[in-house]
Amino acid sequence: MATLKDVAALAHVDVSTVSRALNNKAYVHPETKRRILKAVKQLGYAPNLVAKSLRQGKRHTIGVVVPSINISIFGEIVQGMEEQARNLGYSILISNTMDDPQIERECLARMRTGLVDGIVIASTGENMRLLADIASENIAIIQIVRNQSPQFDCVAADYYECGYEATQYLVKLGCRHIGLINGHGHIRPYEERYQGYKKALAKAHLQEYVVAASKDGSQYFEDGYQATKELLKMVPSLDAIMVATDLQALGVIRAVKKAGLSVPEDVRIISLTGHPVGATLETAMTSMQVPSREMGECATKLMIERIESEDHSAIRHQQIVFQTMLMTRETT
Template identity: 50%
Template sequence: MATLKDVAKLACVDVSTASRALNDSPCVHPDTKARVYEAVKKLSYHPNLLAKGLRQGKRHTIGVLVPTINLSVFAEISQGIEMEARRLGYETVICNTMDDPAAEKECLNRLRSSFQDGLLIAPTGSNSKLIRDIKESGISVVQIVRRQDDHISSVVSDYRESGFKGAKYLVGRGCRHIGLIDGSMKIIPYRERYDGYKEAMAELGYEENFVESPVVRGDYFKDGYDGTNILLDGNPDLDGILAAADMHGIGAIRALKDRGIPFPEKIKIMSLSGHSIGGMLETTMTSMEMPSVAMGKKSVQILIDEMDGPAEAVPSKQHVMFHFSLVERETT
């Protein structure tokens, strides 16, 4: 990793001049600044902004990277993060990645260079090296919802349990042909939900009906809508749908209405990652509810514990797992 000394050497200036140039000091000639900036670009230099912040006083700002805050558990998690951060004297900056690895990388680099004291991220798994580099540079990082790297602290829920108990619940409601509309298997919560569903179906001796949505999602509702049609076309006897999240479930409801299929009379629907919106629908949705606000608050507490630890100490990793709770509503 390039240092300020490397930048100064390439720009043919001393370290103090390079530092003043990067701080836009009027004492540095414009031509010298231009050489320093060019050296920064060539070396891909990232200053240790956390160390600088500690010398100048913390910025008291936390960067948050989530796929979306649109009608999802991430909206409530972000609310929990903001509430707890504000209580502890921190502000938050939120970036929506839409689970696009390129957008995630851009957000990480932008937050890394904007004086964040720490980062909370729901990672896609595609930028693990960059995230580790950021952490090794001295910026605290905690994973939320998705534990993609065992070497970085995390706050997650038991997604396998959600898939297993969700499938068992629908069987208890009389379903025998249960389909799962899930996300990309490259993202751990979706994979673990599938594993739980698969385990339950195998234990009960029932056939799997599984749809995997795209890696990069711009429209969860459409994923749910299209996934339902795929399930119905593949199995006309379908009598139960497990949706990875509420937005998938809402898309499934619309698909059933468009086909004139009554629910829950013919097909029962439930979400495996529910939040408050499920109770506000015209036909309220049964779900495995995630304690999203509590998860957001806990992630902030762990992050600040790491940030407030001695600079020379390596913070111990914390992996916290929350459990889902079943909330029965009208769709089952």
């Protein structure tokens, strides 16, 4: 990696001149500055922002890495975070990964260069070693929604209980063929909700029917639509569907109606990650409501405590779990 000295040597100036030219703190002859910038480009020099931030103190900025803020739980979480951060004198820097491990890796690599004091992340689970490296550089890490490792603080919900309670509710309504449209099992909330669903079905001596949504989490409506078609083909007598998000549930409703069935007369539907939009639909969505804004506020307070602590090693990791709440509406 090129250094300030390397740039100075190539441009035939001293280090202080390079520093003045790059920071625009004093006059540097235009021809000299041109040579310096040419040397910077040729060497691929990047300033050590970490060292600079340490000299200048905290940046009062929190990095937020989430799959997407587009009408999802993460949008609500980010709103809660931003409001709380502003009240406490901090700002946030948001990166959307679309649950792509490579994009996540690139976002984390940029943030670790000194842009932020800490990172709140809903991780894919594929870059845990990188997160450990970043934490070793005294950059605080807090997991949000997805508890992928006990090595870091986490603010999440009780997804097992969420899946269990939703399934029990449908069983009590008389449903006997309950399908689950879930995400991929390597992401903890999906796995834990599945385990709750499985436990409730076993207790009622019922069979499970599970379809995983596509790996590309950006096509919510289409995911719900295609997964429902698959479930109905698998189980023509399907009488209930549990789905990961409200937006996927819109696709579920469309597929059910296209199959000539009615909601909730023929098929009852529950979203396992309630969003405020669900209550405003033409057929209001029954959902397991997640206190997303409160989770965002909690994660922000915890992060700022970590950032402002003098001795990070003395702090015990916290695993904070919020409870979900069943909101019964028209789809059941």
